[in-house]
Amino acid sequence: MPRTYEAVYIFDSTLEDAAISDKINRFHGMLDTKEQPEVAHWGRRQLAYSIGPRENGYYVVSKFATEPTTLPEYERALKLDDGVIRYLITLHEHEVGAPPQSEEELAAATRRDDDDDDED
Amino acid sequence: MRRPQKSCPFCESRVRWIDYKDDRTLGRFITDQGKILPSRLSGSCARHQRQLSTAIKRARFLALIPYIRGHQG
Numbered sequence: 091m092p093r094t095y096e097a098v099y100i101f102d103s104t105l106e107d108a109a110i111s112d113k114i115n116r117f118h119g120m121l122d123t124k125e126q127p128e129v130a131h132w133g134r135r136q137l138a139y140s141i142g143p144r145e146n147g148y149y150v151v152s153k154f155a156t157e158p159t160t161l162p163e164y165e166r167a168l169k170l171d172d173g174v175i176r177y178l179i180t181l182h183e184h185e186v187g188a189p190p191q192s193e194e195e196l197a198a199a200t201r202r203d204d205d206d207d208d209e210d
Numbered sequence: 211m212r213r214p215q216k217s218c219p220f221c222e223s224r225v226r227w228i229d230y231k232d233d234r235t236l237g238r239f240i241t242d243q244g245k246i247l248p249s250r251l252s253g254s255c256a257r258h259q260r261q262l263s264t265a266i267k268r269a270r271f272l273a274l275i276p277y278i279r280g281h282q283g
Contacts, residue, residue, distance in 0.1 A: 098231070098272055100272065100273065137273035138233075138270075138273045138274060138275050138276040139276050139277065139278075141273060147273065149272075151231065176271070176272065176273070178268060178271060178272055180230075180268070
């Protein structure tokens, strides 16, 4: 049974954008996904602490559904790639927890969140 | 002595799952040093406190929030 996963990759920020897209396509090609993985590029961000000599990283978040048996090979490729500083693969929470919130609920939550800030 | 009940900020804003990628929210639940804020100070309920600690640890690994604040080198 396929399960939904979410992966966050931190690439070396000195890599070209095209090279990063190529790498992502290669990684996702190893997964046996029926649907195209959802990919969100956060772009270059400063790291909260330096990792080796690096101060910046290129963040990419992707979501995909795949068989768990395809993961070891995919993870090995990530581990061996020098362009990937860090990666994190998690089971996508919404399948374990509750269904995702609707837009209205999220907006209401954000408003209340902002109100809380004033009390600090 | 029982301490006064605080309401859970996550339950109040109807958060169902705390997102480890949301560094702005997580930043409010760590101390000046970068430690996880205990639930007796934040008022989080047990369920959300468990989610929060996992989310903070994931965010730290991804360098979204620091392990230690105000530390150089």
